[in-house]
Amino acid sequence: MAIEDTVAISLRTIDNSNWRQALQVLVEPEQLRFVADHQPVALVILAKCYVQPSGVEWTPCLILQDGEPVGVFALAFTDATTVLINFAIDRNHQRKGIARAAVEDVVTLLEEKRPGCDRLILTVHPDNVAAQALYRSTGFVPTGDWSDGEPVWSRAIVHDRPTRS
Numbered sequence: 001m002a003i004e005d006t007v008a009i010s011l012r013t014i015d016n017s018n019w020r021q022a023l024q025v026l027v028e029p030e031q032l033r034f035v036a037d038h039q040p041v042a043l044v045i046l047a048k049c050y051v052q053p054s055g056v057e058w059t060p061c062l063i064l065q066d067g068e069p070v071g072v073f074a075l076a077f078t079d080a081t082t083v084l085i086n087f088a089i090d091r092n093h094q095r096k097g098i099a100r101a102a103v104e105d106v107v108t109l110l111e112e113k114r115p116g117c118d119r120l121i122l123t124v125h126p127d128n129v130a131a132q133a134l135y136r137s138t139g140f141v142p143t144g145d146w147s148d149g150e151p152v153w154s155r156a157i158v159h160d161r162p163t164r165s
């Protein structure tokens, strides 16, 4: 049996203990239009957590690998849906499977901790080939809806998944 390499990361809420680490996460300048208007992207995330656009509460998240900040994103929880926003992997850590591992960790978190949530959704720019490949390979499909000028993609959250023996 082949055993694939897995990428070991951990997810943390951005808080008083790690917000400066989150600010170290930077994308390439040409990638910025796909994820935020300014960087560090964590600054935009933290501003939105304060402002709460559309009245929704945001949770700011940091991705760590071996204690080093390698990515950021935010989650917004609304009824049966969780929205993944401002997802950015640091430019020096891209193409190492970190985004894929982070998406899978978020899905596991929702399966285990948010029984009312049945969909993880996000938007992705039509020119963002990398992100579309990532989301397609992690089970997202376009819904046909648009939000803020971008197509909406969705992945089902399945609770009570049978345990593997």
Ligand SMILES: CC(C)(COP(=O)(O)OP(=O)(O)OC[C@H]1O[C@@H](n2cnc3c(N)ncnc32)[C@H](O)[C@@H]1OP(=O)(O)O)[C@@H](O)C(=O)NCCC(=O)NCCS
Pocket: 027, 031, 032, 034, 035, 086, 087, 088, 089, 090, 093, 094, 095, 096, 097, 098, 099, 100, 101, 123, 124, 125, 128, 129, 130, 131, 133, 134, 135, 137
């Ligand atoms: C898109 C992004 C999040 C991917 O992060 P990453 O950690 O490099 O992605 P991974 O290494 O986990 O790659 C997973 C899959 O995504 C796709 N992918 C990632 N980067 C890619 C690239 N530059 N070109 C084409 N496909 C790419 C591939 O299908 C890849 O699988 P593979 O390595 O088996 O081919 C990262 O490039 C990024 O932060 N970009 C700028 C911000 C952004 O676009 N965020 C998404 C907003 S919707």
